[in-house]
Amino acid sequence: SQELEQSPQSLIVQEGKNLTINCTSSKTLYGLYWYKQKYGEGLIFLMMLQKGGEEKSHEKITAKLDEKKQQSSLHITASQPSHAGIYLCGADNWASGTYKYIFGTGTRLKVLA
């Protein structure tokens, strides 16, 4: 079965610093999704990547999917306290006839003002 590994598990940065979170899959990714979760809340959809080499940006967050489609990175530029939370990568496997997602264990980000 497919597994997603995220690194680092937790991150503390000073406001204004850049940071990168990685998500590595044990199998080829067909759809890779990035979500943000505030503590004790539901998940908020950030971006979806499907094509090898694809890159998407939303405000100060950029996500990339590598050419081999087994690794994705999420980059935050000039971090702010509002970026704090848990970042989760998720993957679907519709090619196997299932529409469920699996998720990584998450990266906990704290931004110090």
Added chain:
Amino acid sequence: DTGVSQDPRHKITKRGQNVTFRCDPISEHNRLYWYRQTLGQGPEFLTYFQNEAQLEKSRLLSDRFSAERPKGSFSTLEIQRTEQGDSAMYLCASSSSRLTNYGYTFGSGTRLTVV
């Protein structure tokens, strides 16, 4: 549409009691999912529905767990004879088979504490 709604937000129950959670998806979404999340972990898949049909169930969903989606609208997740290990956040999500580029929309979750 106000998104995916889950009720209740918090539930504290004694071990051995039954509990039921409700999820109201986005009205035009035909797929509905249940996930469970424990502290420090990512969400784990429990089950999903396409319209009223339950298409897949995880092995995590023991005989004590049952989910329904009558008429393909709202869904309920029932846990019978709760155990302390059932304490977790139960997340519901919905999606549309016609809008596959937008991911799931999650509700705010129901936090279950079994004492």
